[in-house]
Amino acid sequence: NAGVTQTPKFQVLKTGQSMTLQCAQDMNHNSMYWYRQDPGMGLRLIYYSASEGTTDKGEVPNGYNVSRLNKREFSLRLESAAPSQTSVYFCATWTGTDTQYFGPGTRLTVL
Amino acid sequence: GQQLNQSPQSMFIQEGEDVSMNCTSSSIFNTWLWYKQDPGEGPVLLIALYKAGELTSNGRLTAQFGITRKDSFLNISASIPSDVGIYFCAGQSSSNTGKLIFGQGTTLQVKP
Numbered sequence: 048n049a050g051v052t053q054t055p056k057f058q059v060l061k062t063g064q065s066m067t068l069q070c071a072q073d074m075n076h077n078s079m080y081w082y083r084q085d086p087g088m089g090l091r092l093i094y095y096s097a098s099e100g101t102t103d104k105g106e107v108p109n110g111y112n113v114s115r116l117n118k119r120e121f122s123l124r125l126e127s128a129a130p131s132q133t134s135v136y137f138c139a140t141w142t143g144t145d146t147q148y149f150g151p152g153t154r155l156t157v158l
Numbered sequence: 159g160q161q162l163n164q165s166p167q168s169m170f171i172q173e174g175e176d177v178s179m180n181c182t183s184s185s186i187f188n189t190w191l192w193y194k195q196d197p198g199e200g201p202v203l204l205i206a207l208y209k210a211g212e213l214t215s216n217g218r219l220t221a222q223f224g225i226t227r228k229d230s231f232l233n234i235s236a237s238i239p240s241d242v243g244i245y246f247c248a249g250q251s252s253s254n255t256g257k258l259i260f261g262q263g264t265t266l267q268v269k270p
Contacts, residue, residue: 051200078255078256080256080257087262087263088262089162089164089246089261089262089263090201090258091260092257092258095255095257097254097256103255105257137200137201139200141256143256145189145203145206145208146191147203147256147258149200149201149202150200151198
């Protein structure tokens with residue numbers, strides 16, 4: 048039982064490059080989320096998916112796209128990376144009642 | 159949009175001391191959550207609060223859901239070195255989407 052897994056753990060991109068961050072969960076939760084964490088700003092919601100087949104924008108969606116591939120997987124795509132997207136990205140799932148469970152994070156640097 | 163103000167931003171304390179941190183909001187929340195983040199890891203839930211006025215403990219940790227539903231505090235008693243990390247408050251206003259609003263975090267350092 049791995050919980051929430053994220054790949055890759057680290058990534059360095061050049062401005063303009065694209066990449067997809069992967070997230071998978073084995074807890075059978077309906078809702079999944081993508082956050083970014085920047086120093087002194089806490090975690091900010093990028094996109095979320097309340098259930099398979101649905102996605103909605105969060106607080107900071109610009110420059111990102113998401114895909115809820117199935118119940119287990121929720122990916123985050125950067126089509127043209129910018130230095131402002133340098134951050135730590137966390138995927139999370141929700142039990143439907145109380146807490147969200149977070150993955151270990153992906154540390155992204157855009158040069 | 160909704161915002162949470164968490165204070166203090168950082169604390170450097172001696173082992174054995176008690177710690178207090180709080181969050182305030184301009185909006186009402188139905189649920190308050192407190193998370194801890196260790197270096198290189200994702201946040202992990204410490205305490206969840208579901209009712210205004212609720213006071214809940216988890217070992218040396220105690221948290222309260224403010225009566226106005228716009229604030230919450232977390233106390234850590236008799237701190238130990240493994241308490242080091244970043245503590246986040248989070249508020250949830252919608253029970254349908256599970257969306258959370260996070261505070262900016264309190265970085266705690268404990269000197270042995």
